[in-house]
Amino acid sequence: MPEHVGSLLGLICLFQIKHMFADFYLQTPKMLSGRGEYFHAGRAQHAGVHALGSILAFVIMGAPVGFILIVCALEWIAHFNIDYGKACYSEKKCLSPNMATFWRAMGTDQALHQLTYLAMAAAWVYFVAA
Template structure:
């Protein structure tokens, strides 16, 4: 049976709530420091926090374990690299919160994460619902 509009909308809402908590409430100083380095343990942990939340959302909707594991691995890689790109750009340009470019970089980062969730929900509708 195809996913209902209500289920898709609810899943997107839950992923947004998860994102807000993972990005704004659950980041530790280790996750925030040194983000311009590619192999950064804090960024890896931050991406893992996002994955744990997404796994919970997909499990709540009864997605198959194989689907959840594939989506989780892909989300981790994508999230890690989106955050690295933003950090690298922000460091290179020495961006500060009082600069418009800082907020454009932050906005692009959030847009990329939101588009990731749209793709994840599309994958659930297409392959798992």
């Protein structure tokens, strides 16, 4: 396998591990409550946990500091707004885990986060690994 392909897969793997912990293990009650409010400190903290995890992934991959700061700030904005959209939709529809629509909303949310990671990985390939 070419080295750059292995590095790209390694970066994506780091993003997946980070996402699992940030989205499913490290959320606090503050992060989970009141999410339908736009300026929500808990959602900001949650997006910050994601950004910090991505900073760590990029540091492991040897990305330059300027690149890391720009891409991770953009990830924070994307993650914050993706989660806000899901929260608003879920509250508007009064969704609960026993409803198929809840899982479609969850799946859409997760897919948008994964697409964010693909964009971040593409930026890394274009600006750093090339």
